Amino acid sequence: MDSKVAEWRKLIQSLRGAGVEPYPHSFKITHSVKTLNELRRQALLDPWVGSTVTTAGRATDIRRHPNVVFIDLYEDGARFQIMVDPKEPLLEYIWRGDYVGASGALVKTQRGDYAVKAERLFLLAKAVQSLPEWGKVDRGSPFYMRHRAVSMVLDIQLRWRIYTRARLIQAFREAFWRRGFVEIPTPVLQPIYGGAAARPFTTHIWAIDEDWYLRISPELYLKRYIIAGFSRVFEIGPQFRNEDIDALHNPEFWSLEAYQAYADYNDMMRLMEETTYEALQAALGTAVVKYGESTINFSPPWRRITLYDALREFGGVDPDKLTDDEIKDRLRALQVPLKAYNRGIALVKLFEKLVEKKLVQPTFVYDYPEESTPLCKPHREKPGLVERFEAFAGGHELANAYTELNDPVKQYEFFKREEELFPKDEAHPLDYDFVEDLSFGMPPTGGIGIGIDRLAMIATGAESIKDVIPFPIVARRELGQ
Numbered sequence: 001m002d003s004k005v006a007e008w009r010k011l012i013q014s015l016r017g018a019g020v021e022p023y024p025h026s027f028k029i030t031h032s033v034k035t036l037n038e039l040r041r042q043a044l045l046d047p048w049v050g051s052t053v054t055t056a057g058r059a060t061d062i063r064r065h066p067n068v069v070f071i072d073l074y075e076d077g078a079r080f081q082i083m084v085d086p087k088e089p090l091l092e093y094i095w096r097g098d099y100v101g102a103s104g105a106l107v108k109t110q111r112g113d114y115a116v117k118a119e120r121l122f123l124l125a126k127a128v129q130s131l132p133e134w135g136k137v138d139r140g141s142p143f144y145m146r147h148r149a150v151s152m153v154l155d156i157q158l159r160w161r162i163y164t165r166a167r168l169i170q171a172f173r174e175a176f177w178r179r180g181f182v183e184i185p186t187p188v189l190q191p192i193y194g195g196a197a198a199r200p201f202t203t204h205i206w207a208i209d210e211d212w213y214l215r216i217s218p219e220l221y222l223k224r225y226i227i228a229g230f231s232r233v234f235e236i237g238p239q240f241r242n243e244d245i246d247a248l249h250n251p252e253f254w255s256l257e258a259y260q261a262y263a264d265y266n267d268m269m270r271l272m273e274e275t276t277y278e279a280l281q282a283a284l285g286t287a288v289v290k291y292g293e294s295t296i297n298f299s300p301p302w303r304r305i306t307l308y309d310a311l312r313e314f315g316g317v318d319p320d321k322l323t324d325d326e327i328k329d330r331l332r333a334l335q336v337p338l339k340a341y342n343r344g345i346a347l348v349k350l351f352e353k354l355v356e357k358k359l360v361q362p363t364f365v366y367d368y369p370e371e372s373t374p375l376c377k378p379h380r381e382k383p384g385l386v387e388r389f390e391a392f393a394g395g396h397e398l399a400n401a402y403t404e405l406n407d408p409v410k411q412y413e414f415f416k417r418e419e420e421l422f423p424k425d426e427a428h429p430l431d432y433d434f435v436e437d438l439s440f441g442m443p444p445t446g447g448i449g450i451g452i453d454r455l456a457m458i459a460t461g462a463e464s465i466k467d468v469i470p471f472p473i474v475a476r477r478e479l480g481q
Contacts, residue, residue: 008128015126020093022126027101033057036106036114037078045114048106053116055080056101056124058153059094060131070115073100077159082116083107090121097131099124145466145474158467164283165456165468169236171282172256172452175275181232181258186221188214188238192431195219195375197418198241201251214240217449219375220434222259223404227442234258236452247464248396250472254452263446264403265387269364272391272399272448273300276362280459291394291458294360298393302362307351310365315354319347342421344369344384359392371421374414374428376402391450394458401448408439 015022031053039045057073057080069084069091082102084091094100101122109115137144137154144151152159173183191210193200195217205212218235225233236256245251260267277298280287287298308319317330327346331338334353338346347369359365366389370378376386387403405411415430456468466472 011128012126015093015123018093020090020123022123024122024124027056027122027124028054029056029101030054033073033075033080034078036080036116040080040114045106046108049108049114051106052104052119053106054101054103055082055116056099056122058131059096059098059100060153062094062096071100071102073102074153077156077163080116081113082118082121083109084118084121088118088121090123093126094121094123095127095130097127097129099127145472148471152470161456161460161462161468162470164460165452167283168279168456168459169254169452171279172275172450173236174282175278176234176256176258179232179271179275181234181260182230183235184222184225184230184233185237186215186218186235188240190215190221192429192433193217194428194431194434196241197428199243201240201242216241217255218257219447219449220431222257223442223445223447224434224437226259226261226445227437227440231261231443232259245473247466248454250453250465250469252473253465253469256450256452257448259404259445259447261443261445264444265366265389265401265446268401268446268448269302269304269366269389269391270300271446272364272401272450273298273302273362276450276455279455284459289459289461291360291461292463294394296361296393296458298362302364302391304364304366306367307348307365307369308367310355310359311347311351314358315350317350317354319350340421342371344371345421348372356392356397357395360395362391362393364389364391371417373402374411374418375405377405377407378410393455396454396458397451398454398458399448399450401446404442404445404447406438406442406445408435411435411438 012022033055036055039048055073057075059071060074060079061072063070064086067086069086071082071084072079073082101124102116102118102120104117104119107115107117131150132154137151139155152162177183189212191212193213193216198216200213200216202211202213217239222233222235234256237254238252239255240252242251243249277287277300280289280298289296311317311319324343327343327350328341331346331349336349336353338349367379367382367385368388370384370386373386373388376388379385379387389401390397391399405414412435415428418428419430453465453468457465460468462468
């Protein structure tokens with residue numbers, strides 16, 4: 001690294017020695033590259049021809065001709081060209097990747113395109129490493145992940161996917177606010193992690209000499225807002241789980257969680273299908289997307305099927321007729337490990353292995369075994385089940401939702417049962433403070449958590465969650481570090 005920095009220093013000093021400042025403090029523009037590009041796209045540039053404009057962007061292509069030099073400037077996913085006199089002295093110091101400004105008349109070229117004819121040229125930031133060739137980035141290379149900012153410049157599809165994810169987040173936010181939900185923050189650092197069964201990241205707070213945790217879910221704090229009298233709350237933001245890294249998992253991921261007083265899991269189904277439809281329409285202009293070989297239509301209503309019926313229809317097994325030994329044999333054949341056998345949990349594992357990948361069109365799978373979660377209200381009509389659903393599309397789980405448990409005694413008992421059913425690092429910790437908060441009264445409530453990144457994968461046709469997360473977690477050894 002020292003040798004690289006020495007080369008960069010030498011280049012910067014040579015520029016300053018020639019009277020060229022490579023890093024000026026600011027630059028005033030009248031028309032951004034994005035604005036000029038949009039006016040051109042809408043055929044609205046002709047009235048501006050002859051007017052003096054000032055613009056700036058990254059130089060992504062330099063085309064030299066005997067009488068003119070064309071430089072493509074790039075900004076925020078858009079490009080616009082400038083024309084420069086070959087005798088312009090500053091051209092000697094500009095290469096691809098530099099940030100360049102230009103001021104001059106807007107003209108129409110002989111080919112019918114538009115350009116800014118630079119009367120003045122400015123070097124705004126020197127790229128001491130030349131930008132790799134446009135569009136030639138290797139998505140499987142260490143460079144692609146290590147220098148993600150550069151990859152977003154070179155890979156138009158990556159940039160579009162990240163933009164679309166951002167637009168989905170904004171559209172969901174708007175859809176929930178329209179329905180009277182208040183976006184409200186919860187702590188990222190928590191003394192007891194909860195709201196999901198997952199391994200947390202642990203940190204130590206030196207000021208109080210205690211171990212705390214990065215949240216794995218905002219659930220228990222959002223429910224406290226319901227207890228506090230906020231009737232509709234939600235939060236969009238990052239969660240942290242110290243677990244798998246693969247095509248569907250990243251230890252830091254984004255979710256939307258929402259809770260509504262006086263609602264149940266049926267209301268949450270309607271809420272999800274409506275807001276997802278609206279978010280996709282806002283981000284893509286359509287709720288029908290191509291994902292792999294499938295065309296997925298997110299228009300409401302989505303299909304609803306019980307977990308047991310899904311096992312019968314898609315998995316070819318009848319859970320009511322399977323013995324415990326038969327379930328164990330099937331899981332063993334499917335290479336699904338179970339540290340301790342429990343029939344309800346085993347049936348969910350069987351569903352995950354046999355059914356999930358077959359749920360291509362948006363589908364709500366509901367009524368799960370009561371052992372599947374300690375935070376859900378028991379089913380009002382079906383003993384042994386809880387009022388829970390998960391939403392699927394493209395073969396991926398997109399959401400998890402409950403009619404929320406608000407009985408403090410049952411909540412305490414379910415937490416204790418969880419400790420008995422699972423190893424310590426897989427069970428929901430018993431949060432005494434939350435149980436006590438619940439004892440002061442929480443109204444009937446429906447809650448839902450939606451995976452933003454997985455929905456963005458389907459919306460943009462991405463094969464991996466890494467393709468929609470701007471800066472995914474990658475082992476340093478894989479980056480060549």
